[in-house]
Amino acid sequence: MLLAALLVTGCDSTPRDRQEAVREAGHELDSAARTAARKLARVGKATASYNETNRARRARPLDPRQQLAIEAKLMGPYNGQINALTPQDLPAAYGQLVRETRTQRATWTDRDWDYARAVYQRLNDQLKQVRLDMPARDEVRVRARQAEFVSLQAGHAVKGIDAATRQQPK
Template sequence: MKGELRNPLAGLKSFGSVLLAALLLTSCDSTPNERRAAARTAGRELDSAARTATHKLARIGKATATYNAANRARRARPLDPRQQLAMEATLLGPYNGQINSLTPQDLPAAYGQLVRETRAQRATWTDRDWDYARAVYQRLNDQLKQVRLDMPARDEVRVRARQAEFVSLQAGRTVKGIDAATRQQPK
């Protein structure tokens, strides 16, 4: 019988030697008092890190609430139609004034123009400028809803990619605003 143990005590001998080695190694590395002191120190460090993280999280939460309140108050004010037209002219270039007449073939290029201009100018924009840009973006989206069923799938994919990029740029601005509000919070 090939795979059976010929000596039933052979397995116990190897287990016993492993157990003995483990006991010798664990008993030699430290005393209970040293382990207790190390655990106490690690516990204090963990508590300190938890307090710091809690404090930072509270600051970020307050800053986010402050930013959101200011954001809601700003958005509650109506947009100036003249500035809205100026922003549309800036962002859409050759498609300015044509949003409601854009065809399924024109929409991908119009979204491309919007994203290119947003990328180029976003560094100098205020939150209010982003409100006007968002209004232009919303008007393009409304036109897309009107003609989407007539749009080829490949063009719709390009439009969706540009929409995602615009939303990403906008989210980046929001993050910067929250970061600035966090820096203004007292430490």
């Protein structure tokens, strides 16, 4: 906008006119920068608040009964067998976890995600135990499912930060 104003007025204007055009453009840029800085500060405060709330929630231990119930929902036929999964079973078990996560995530609270993350971590621990015996094609399938779970979780975090940002005073 500044460049266009200078080009259009450059031939038919005096140096004083061009100086005024530059001054006005500078004021517009300053206003835009101030607005962006306020928005960035608000998002930063909201993100810090969201992270602090998450840390406090995650510091509380998970309820073992609730953990078993969530694992049963998420793992379906693999419930109670995570520590016994073989390299051949793991791709399907991760698939089960991701399918159920996709299905249920819309109604989950942050705490429900904590429980889902605990199930995911148990699967990852089992993967570490048997990974060397897993064919590469199956490992690629597992990695794809891991990436999808993490992206679903990240989408939830983004929604939480967005909600926290909307609650911040402008």
